[in-house]
Amino acid sequence: MYLALSAPETRPFLEQELIRALPGSALEPLGDSLLALKRPGDWPETRAALGLTAFARQWMPDARSFPVPSIRVAAEALVTGLIGVIPDGAPWRLHIEPRFGGVEAGRHRCGWIREAVVEQLRKRRRSLLKGLDAVPRAMTAGTNGACPSIPGACPLFSTGESLVQLLLVSPEMAFLSVLVAPEPSRSQGWVSPFPSGEVPVAVDKAAPSRAFAKLAESELRMGRAIRAGDTCVDLGAAPGSWTYQPVQRGARVVAVDRSPLREDLMRSPRVTFHQGDAFRFVPETPVDWLLCDVIAAPERSIGLVLEWVRERRCRHFVVTIKFKGHDDYAQLDILKREMPRHVESFQLLHLCANKNEACVFGTVGNGPLKDAG
Numbered sequence: 125m126y127l128a129l130s131a132p133e134t135r136p137f138l139e140q141e142l143i144r145a146l147p148g149s150a151l152e153p154l155g156d157s158l159l160a161l162k163r164p165g166d167w168p169e170t171r172a173a174l175g176l177t178a179f180a181r182q183w184m185p186d187a188r189s190f191p192v193p194s195i196r197v198a199a200e201a202l203v204t205g206l207i208g209v210i211p212d213g214a215p216w217r218l219h220i221e222p223r224f225g226g227v228e229a230g231r232h233r234c235g236w237i238r239e240a241v242v243e244q245l246r247k248r249r250r251s252l253l254k255g256l257d258a259v260p261r262a263m264t265a266g267t268n269g270a271c272p273s274i275p276g277a278c279p280l281f282s283t284g285e286s287l288v289q290l291l292l293v294s295p296e297m298a299f300l301s302v303l304v305a306p307e308p309s310r311s312q313g314w315v316s317p318f319p320s321g322e323v324p325v326a327v328d329k330a331a332p333s334r335a336f337a338k339l340a341e342s343e344l345r346m347g348r349a350i351r352a353g354d355t356c357v358d359l360g361a362a363p364g365s366w367t368y369q370p371v372q373r374g375a376r377v378v379a380v381d382r383s384p385l386r387e388d389l390m391r392s393p394r395v396t397f398h399q400g401d402a403f404r405f406v407p408e409t410p411v412d413w414l415l416c417d418v419i420a421a422p423e424r425s426i427g428l429v430l431e432w433v434r435e436r437r438c439r440h441f442v443v444t445i446k447f448k449g450h451d452d453y454a455q456l457d458i459l460k461r462e463m464p465r466h467v468e469s470f471q472l473l474h475l476c477a478n479k480n481e482a483c484v485f486g487t488v489g490n491g492p493l494k495d496a497g
């Protein structure tokens with residue numbers, strides 16, 4: 125079976141999303157933020173559908189449950205499951221996460237299991253131990269681009285890297301999922317490099333608003349950050365937290381809103397403010413980044429991002445889709461259908477920093493971008 129992890133408040137929406145994507149699949153809630161997909165069906169088809177679920181933050185493919193009567197037994201079972209499966213010496217990541225009652229107690233137990241796994245590997249398979257967390261965790265400038273807003277971010281998977289996930293659903297019961305390389309790197313975001321798919325909500329008290337966290341999280345999940353010298357268009361930019369981040373890093377921003385940004389940003393030589401309608405704005409030349417956090421009906425924001433990528437007006441994009449109630453989520457299916465025709469890669473996700481929103485972000489590709497007119 126496959127396990128999907130979501131935020132507790134969005135699990136019902138994930139269920140509806142999966143019913144639409146994979147009709148006839150057997151779904152079973154296993155807790156307030158955990159859903160089992162029992163007959164995943166054909167692998168490539170399923171993978172494509174699961175990769176586009178906005179409300180799943182993490183997937184555990186081919187998860188199997190086993191009892192965990194003690195820390196030692198859990199570690200032994202895990203190591204036994206890896207020997208001969210993960211190639212000796214190859215890099216792999218280990219996520220051990222709790223999903224029950226008292227999170228703190230669960231975290232301690234997970235920490236102890238990790239220590240016991242390392243101990244077991246030392247005794248039974250040192251070559252596997254060598255590959256554990258062997259890929260450096262920090263994103264570095266020049267490769268993925270530095271992301272100074274959240275230090276210590278993990279990069280996306282490298283091609284040779286495998287992922288092992290152990291999820292404790294009670295002190296005595298766990299699920300194990302082993303995804304052998306190169307599958308994690310092919311997963312296009314549906315299997316997250318972040319444990320449980322969770323990214324801590326970033327805080328910067330100097331930013332004009334808490335909207336800051338949404339752009340920071342999107343960059344982390346893309347494994348790509350806006351860099352010095354990049355050009356950006358920020359639609360619905362006021363009061364300016366999204367503009368603030370590229371400006372801090374030495375990028376240039378055309379900010380579009382009906383209202384002005386915070387005064388220091390209005391004065392910044394890196395900001396060109398354009399007072400007007402975000403939906404009518406077309407850049408004179410293509411830009412590196414489209415940023416859009418405009419408050420609008422979902423179909424308008426969806427139409428806007430599709431127009432920008434179809435017209436190749438930007439290289440990368442981060443766009444918020446905002447909802448009023450809970451009835452409009454099926455509109456996200458338009459993005460799932462249309463985006464793949466126009467972009468190299470994209471993700472659609474209810475971010476940890478999102479309220480009643482989802483974010484679509486990705487890369488149009490390296491082909492020529494289009495000038496206006």
Ligand SMILES: C[S@@+](CC[C@H](N)C(=O)[O-])C[C@H]1O[C@@H](n2cnc3c(N)ncnc32)[C@H](O)[C@@H]1O
Pocket residue numbers: 332333335336359360361362363364365366367380381382383400401402403417418419420
């Ligand atoms: C959630 S706020 C954006 C917050 C911003 N991302 C930040 O980081 O500070 C939404 C903005 O969209 C603007 N907005 C709404 N409709 C618009 C439109 N049609 N054209 C331009 N701006 C619009 C609002 O004025 C508001 O400033």
